[in-house]
Structure formats: C-alpha cells, structure tokens
Amino acid sequence: MKTKELPFVSIVIPVRNEEKFIDKCLNSILANDYSQSKLEILVIDGMSDDGTRAVLEAYTKQYPSVRILDNPRKIIPVALNIGITQAKGEIIMRMDAHSEYEKNYISQCIWAMNEYGADNVGGRWIILPRDNNLLGKTIVIALSHPFGVGNAYYRLSRLTDEKKPFVDEKRWEIHVPYFCCKKEIFEKIGSFNEKLVGSEDIEFYSRLKKERYKTLYVPTIVSYYYMRTNLKEFLRHMYRNGFLVFLPFYYSKYISISLRHLVPLGFVVSLIGTGFLSFFFPVLIWLFWIILGSYLFLNLYFSASIAFQKKDLGYLLMAPLVFGLFHVTYGVGSLISLVWLGISRIFKPPSFDERIKSHPDELSKDEMNYLLEEAKLKGWQVALYDALLSKKIKDYLAVGDERGADWTNLLSLGKKVSVLLLGSQLGNSAVALAKIFQKVYVMDVDPFPLSFLEIRKEQQKIQNIFLTQIKDQLEFPFSPDCFDLIVTNWVSENLLNQVFRVLKNKGHLFLFAENLFNYQSLLKFSLSSDYHSLCGYKKILKRNGFSEIEVYTLLPNDKTPLFYLPLENTQIMNYFFRNTFSLFNMASPETKRKFALQYKLAKIGAKLIPTFHLNGLAKTFSPNFGIIAKKNVAPIK
DSSP: OOGGGSOOEEEEEEESSOTTTHHHHHHHHHTSSSOGGGEEEEEEEOOOOSSHHHHHHHHHHHOTTEEEEEOTTOOHHHHHHHHHHHOOSSEEEEOOTTEEEOTTHHHHHHHHHHHHOOSEEEEEEEEEESSOSHHHHHHHHHTTSHHHHTTOTTTOEETTEEEEESSOSOEETOOOSSOEEEHHHHHHHOSOOTTOSSOHHHHHHHHHHHTTOOEEEEEEEEEEEEEOOSHHHHHHHHHHHHHTTTGGGGTOSOOOOOHHHHHHHHHHHHHHHHHHHTTTSTTHHHHHHHHHHHHHHHHHHHHHHHHHHHTOTHHHHHHHHHHHHHHHHHHHHHHHHHHHHHHHHHSOOOOGGGSOTTSGGGSOHHHHHHHHHHHHHHOHHHHHHHHHHTTSSOOGGGTTOOGGGOOTTTOOOOSSOEEEEEOOTTSHHHHHHHHHSSEEEEEESOHHHHHHHHHHHHHHTOOSEEEEEOSSTTOOOSOSSOEEEEEESOOOHHHHHHHHHHEEEEEEEEEEEEOTTHHHHHTTOOSSOGGGSHHHHHHHHHHTTEEEEEEEEEEEETTEEEEEEETTOHHHHHHHHHTGGGGGGGSOHHHHHHTHHHHHHHHHHHHHHHHHTOGGGGGGTOSEEEEEEEEOSSOOO
C-alpha cells in the first residue's frame, strides 16, 4: 500500500510511573515500518512522579509525532477515553508501556483489517520476565501454559520455542491483547466504562460482540509484555485479576466471562466447602481429598513435563509452587469479589448515577434557569421546596440544611478566619461557614450554582461570601498562604498541590469523602487507586504535606443534628454505640419496614462493636466521612 493510501493511525498509551519501560516501548514503536507521517503517538500520563515525564518530554522534542496528555484521575479507562477523544487518526490502536512491538506490528494490523474486513484486530502476547531468574521464568511459563491460563490462546506459547505460537493460524473471535479499530466504532458503541478499573477491556469486547463487530486474531502480529516476576507483586496482581472477575457486574451489564475465569474459583470454593462440611458430614472428607489430589496430580504432571522439555530439574520444584499459588490466589480474589458483589446487592451503596439530584450539575439548563427565576420571584427557599415537590430535587436535606458544615466543635479556629470552599452546590455549606468565619470564598466552574448563591446572599443579607468562577477546577486564582481553611468534596494529587500552595502553614483542610467503597475499605482493598479507602486517603494526604489527620463518620438523621464521630477514638465510639445509637429507633415505621434488614444488622452491630472494639465497622453504616488534616511546612516526600 502506498504512503498516500495508508490510513492515519493514532496510538494510545496509558502510562503512570513507567520510567524503566517507556523508552523500550516508544523505541519499538518508532522503529516500526509504518510511515511516521501517518502516525501519532499519544502518551496519556497519569501524573507520574518517578521520572517518566522527563523521558516523555525528551521524546516529544525529538519526535513531533509523540504527544503527552494528562490524566489527573490516573486510571486506565479514563486515559483511554482521553486518548480516543484527542486522537486525529481514523484508526485507533492501544499499546501498553510494559510492552515492546515487532517491527511490522502496526502494518500487520492495518493489513489484516483491510484484507479480512475485521473491525478489531490483535495478535500474540509473548510474556517475558522482568527478572531473568528461575522464579521469573517459571511465572512466565505458568502464564503461557494451558494448565495455567486455559484457552487464553493469545498468551499461549510452545515450551520448545517460546516464539512459536500455540495457535498458528488466523482465527475469529479470539480475545486479543489491546485493540486496533476504527475511531467510528467508539462513536457507535461508546467510550470505555470509567467505573471499571482493570477489566475495561473485557467490557469493551463484550460490547463489540453485542453490536456484531468482529475481532480477528492474527499470529504474525506480535508484542512482548514484561510480566511482574517478583513473587509478592505477582500474587498481588493475580489476586486483583481474580477480584475483577465479578466486580464489573456491579458497574456494567455488558460483561461476559469465560469458563477459564471461573475454574480457580470453583477449585477454591470446592476445597473450602467440602472441608467445612466434612465437620458435619464426615464422608465429604473423601471428596475434599479427591479434589485436592486430582489437582496435585495434574500440577505435578505438567510441572514434570515442563522440567523435561526445558531440561532443568529446577522447574520440577518451582512450577508446582507457582501454579498452586497462582490458582489459589486468583480463586480467593474471585471468591471475595463474589461475596462483595452479593453484599452490595443487599446494601447497595449509592452509585454515581444514583446520587441525589440536589447537585445543580444534574439539572437541565431550562430547569436551572427556571429555578433561578423562581428564586428571584418567590425567594430561594420557596423555589427549592417547589423543586422538591416536583421531584426535580430528590433530597429534602439539601433544602436549607446547613448542619453539615457546623464544625465549631471540630476545628479550633477563631472568628477571623478566611475560608475557601471548592464547589458551591446549593450554597448550604457556604452560608453555614459565613455564620462562623470572617470571610468565605467560593470557587466553582459552573455559573448556575454561583448565580443561585448570589441570590441567597442578597436575600439572606450575607456580606462575607465572595464568589469566583473559574474555567478549570485546578485553577486557583489566589496568592500563596492566604487561607486558614479549605473545604472540598473531592481530591487528587494536582488539587492537593494547589491546596497546599494557597493554604497557610498549620491551616486546615476539610475533605468530604463519599463512602462509595465501604465494603472494600473494610477489607482495606484498593483496586488500583488510593482513593478507594480511608487508608488510601490518609496516605495521599501525608504524601502531599498534611499531618494530624482525623477521620469523622457522619450519621445523618432527620430527627437529630448531624453527628461527627471520631472514628478512631475508641472511647467516644463505644459510648455512641452503647447510648446514642438508640436514637435511630425513632425512625418512622415506614422507614423501618423499608430498611428492615439493615436495621436488624445495625442493631447487632451496635451490640458487637463496643463489646469487641470493632469500631472500624462504623464504616459500613456511614454514607460519608469527614477528614480533617493540617498543612505541614513542606510536603513529605
């Protein structure tokens, strides 16, 4: 195909802290035989802090086709969506920073799409060890062997020659690594699901199949992936992969899983089930030993086969261990994911799409303008009540409820204090803060809530609230060290950098953290981001120069003020569960009927928590957390 006829290709590469691998990846792409004039390489950086950025900037200076895009949220599906949105090419190809690519990788993908009419193409994924020792090589074999990964054909290699494919002919509808497809496909099936961290590719392929788009596996399309071969990292990665088998069902209806994903779970569940039940039905101990014995026989058989073909007895000792740990860890991850999914179906934490409609962003423009006009004519509070009655706003607590920002007992700050509030919403927090402190600055990218708050200011005769509209959430038009308190309901590394800059030394940060991941944080499990648990929030705040971090659990109830309970103060928490928790029995009979099971478990928890000092269980009852932290002189690196 002549250069003029070649389609323009956009390569999308999500990265974060890939200093050790990104140069090999980019060099292999730049060395491809595809015309550089028909190519752009979009590297979406998740705010790397290890030196990756410097490496990327050096490439952008030398190669005009390389561009850097920022990914403040640091997760892969967000990076892919940023890349797809910014891509100029008619063909979009995903690549991974941990991989290197054969010289004809790009041209083979384009050839296969044109030759066979495929909608999505991919090829072999040859796994290489990061550590070239016996353990590393065994891990690579386990992840390339049918006993290890079943029918994941794109991974499989022959033991006699790793470069020889297990499937050496083109096949349709085999799962392939990454993707290569026309940009118009994303316009039809939608972008990547940003709630899925780690299994976005499975959900993407499921949507492709649903819309009858065809995927083609071509064995001459070859990439080389550097696998984690440190045992601890490997097992953590396998646990995470197992956990992600079922978690996507919570966030998407387009997920499909294959039998190979369920086999480790079946193995673990059968051992646990027969082992436990054998205490009551002793005959089942034979079934336990049959299952375990069969697995051990197969494990030793394939391990011996590997040792024989590799002519190295070391594999006879190492392979059974790696296979066993791999399968059990993966199965345990799947089991915990399944349990978590079941619990979440019973006690469903609010998803992003199901949040209360009180946030102005969720009102249409016409509804926003109507609310503003009504507020001017009838008064802001009447307008909000009318919106509540018409169900445009679903949470009545949002209407004039300022209790959530009454922190006089939490913060030892005087009256002469300057406060910065990030996001105005319906103005309740701003008004409450203005009653306590001297100056309250409110910053928002949305003009509507600021306009509504301006009406409230005038009607409530408030003089000490100052409004600022910005174009970017990370744009802070203030001088350094000018605020005593900053209040926000979201956080990121970039945001904390700005907060640290404008906050006075020993100033306070108050962070509202919505408890969307309560069961995961109870397990202290994080999918890939520190923002999924309280431990993660603490780690990020400490890393960015904040100390004296205190966590408060918020327990709202319409009959009583908002509680702010210090989660880690055992004495106060125990007092609350012994005495104050009984106030929740004041709820109406209708509420009790609607949440009957939750109330029963809450009562059990109220008895168990002080008895066994299980204060951390309060996390499962709380919809939100308040986190208070103080600024240090300099960030902790």
